[in-house]
Amino acid sequence: MAATAVGTEKKNYLTALKEAIAEEMARNPHMICMGEDIGALGGAFGVTDGLIAEYGRERVYDMPISEATIVGTACGLCLNGKTVMVEMQFIDFISCGFDQIVNMTATYHYRTAGDVSMPMVIRGPAGAYGGGALYHSQMNEAWFANSPGLKIVCPSTVYDAKGLMKAALRDPNPVIFYEIKDLYRRREIEEVLPEEDYIVPLGKARVAREGDAITIVSYGQNVYHCLKAAENLESEGYQAEVIDIRSIVPLDEETIIESLKKTNRLLVVNEAPMTCGFAGEILSRMTEKAFEYLDAPPMRITRMDTPVPWVKPLELYVLPSVEKITAGALKLIKY
C-alpha cells in the first residue's frame, strides 16, 4: 500500500534535511536557495550538496558574507513571488541579519494588511554539546519567539527533520528552522523514511515517551537527555512522559495540557539560557492554563545565564544534563 510504503535504507538527520530541500526544489520551480558557500561546496555541512549541479546559479546563490543582505534579498524575492530557503552557515550568525528578519520580513504580512506574504525558511545548524564555543553553539530561538510574525521549529528526529522542513518550505510565513548539528550524523537516531511525500505539520507536538509520573517538555537535542533521564526514572519506578514540542511558534499547548491532566507535574528542559528563554514561556502558559492540574510547582532546567564555553567540562557545567534532569524530575515527583 503506497501510503505506508517505506524505503529500506536507514538515513541520518542531515540526509533527511537534504532530501527535503532537494524535493521541494523539484516540486516548486519558484524556489530559490541563498547562503554562504552553499554552491560548489554544498554548504559547511553539506545540506545543499548537489543543488547547484542540478539547478545552477539561477536558483542556488553563493552569497557574500552579508547576512542582512541575504535575508533582505530573500525578502525582495518573496515580495516578487518567489519562495526562498536561506542558509545561515551557523544559526549564531543570524544576529547579523536580525533587523532584516524581525523588522522587514516578520512584519511584512502584518503591515501590508495581508497583501504580502513571505514564504521564506531561514535554517541553520544550531545547538551546543559539541565544543563549538560561544559562536557555534547557540540556541537563540527566544529572540525570534518575541518577534511576532515568525514561526520557529526545531526537529529532533530524522522523520521530523524531513517532514518539518517540507512543511516549512510550503508555509506562506517566514520560518526559522533550527537544525541540531550534533544530530546531523548521529548513528543511533537514523531511521528508514517513507518513500512517498509527507510533511510534519508545524505547531504539533510529539509525545516521545508515554508516562504518568511527570511531564518533561523539551525540544532539540535535549529531547535525548530527557529520554535518558526517563530511563533513570523508570529504574526508580516512575514513568515519565516526554514531549518534544517540535514547533516553538506556534506552540502546541493542548498536547502539554492533556499530559498534565495525567501527570500533574511539569518540568521544561531547554539548552538556551534561562532568562526570557522559551522554557519560561512554557511555564508561564501552563501556569495560566493548567494550574489546577499541577500538584507541584512547575520547574525548568536550562543553560545557566552564560554564553556557551568551549572546553568540555566548562560547556557541560552550564548546560542541562541527564543528571540535572533526573534530579529535577525526582524532586517534582516527590514534592
Added chain:
Amino acid sequence: MATTTTDTDPAQAQGTDSPVSRPSDRLTHDDYRELLLQLYLARYFDVRLIKEKKRGRLRGTLYSSHNQEAILVGSLYGLEPMDWISPIHRDMPAFFLKDFKAGWENPDRMGMSIEEVCSQVWGKATSPGRARDNWSHIGSKAKRIIHSTSMLAGTIPAATGVTLADRLNGLNTIAMTFNGEGSTAQGVFHEAINFAAVEKLPVVTIIENNQWAYGTPTHYEYALEDFARRADGYGIPGFVADGQDVIDVYDKVMMAVEHARSGKGPSIVECKTFRAYGHGDHDDDRADRYRPEEEVVEGRKRDPLHVLKERMISMGILTQEEADKHPAENKGAGEVTDADFPPKVVEYLTKGVQFAIKAPLPDETEGAMWVFKED
C-alpha cells in the same frame, strides 16, 4: 574596472570635450511643463500637510520634502511603469508621482492614487496598508512600490531581491531606491550595493544628500567630498547631480537607469540638496540648536521651482509673466496660499484630502489581524 566613472559631467564620463547628448535632450516642451506642474504638486502636498498638521488634523510626524522635490520628480520621470521604487520618509509624493505620466487620474497607472496616499496620511482604512504603520510606511506589490520602514537603507536588499526575481522571470525592469545621506553609513547599505554590483542587478540608488541626518552634519557622517565616489569601491558608476535642478537630476538618473537597463548593473546618484526644515515637524522649532541660521538661508536659496522656471524662460518655454502667475517658490509653508499654485494642483490634492477626511477608520480588531498568513 571599466564601468567605474565618478563623474559630475556627462561629457567627462564619455571622455570627450565635444557636446554630448543628454537624456533631457529628448524632453519635449510638454515634458517641461509637466515637470513644473509635478514640482508644484509635490510642494503643494508638503505645505498643505504642514498646514493640516498645524491645525491638529493629523497624527504622527511629518517629514517635509520642501526644497528636495526636484529629486523625486526628476528621478521618477523617466521610469517605466513596471519599474520598482523604494521611497523613504521624506519622499511621500513619490507614492503618487510614480508613473504619473500615465495620467494623474488614470486608475490603472502603476502608482498610488492621491486618495490612497491621503488616506494613509490621515490614518484611514482606505490606505493601501489600512493605516497599520505610519506616514510613509506603505507600498504596493501590484504597483511595484517597496513598502518603506523606519530602518533606513533597509529596503535596498529588497530592491535587489525584486529585480533578481524579475530577471529570473525574464522581465527587464529596474529598481530605484531613495535614501538620505545619513543612511549610507548603515552596514546594509554597503552589503546590498556590493551584492547588486556582484550580480549586476539593476538597482539605482538615489542619495538625497540634504546635508543633515536629523541633527548630524555630513562631516560627522562620512569623510568624502562627493559621496558618489564611494561607488568606486563597488566597481560601479557614481553620479553627482544638482538636486535643486530637476533637469540635471533627470539627466544623471537616466544615465544610471540606462546603465541598469542595459544589463550593466547598479549605480549611485548623489543629488546634492538642503533640508529646508527640521528632520520632522517635531523638531522644526529646535533645528536652530544644531543648524546655523546662515546655513539655512543659504541652503534654501535655490528653490527647485525657481531653478526650473529660469531654465524654461531661457529656453522660451515659459514667459516671465507665466512664471510669476503662481509664485510658490521661495516661500515657507506658512507664507504660501492656494493662489500661489496652479488650480489643477490644488484641485487634485484637495480631492484626495476630502476623500481621506470622510474615509472610515479601520476596525479596532484589525490591530490583531494578519500577524500570520493562514493557509
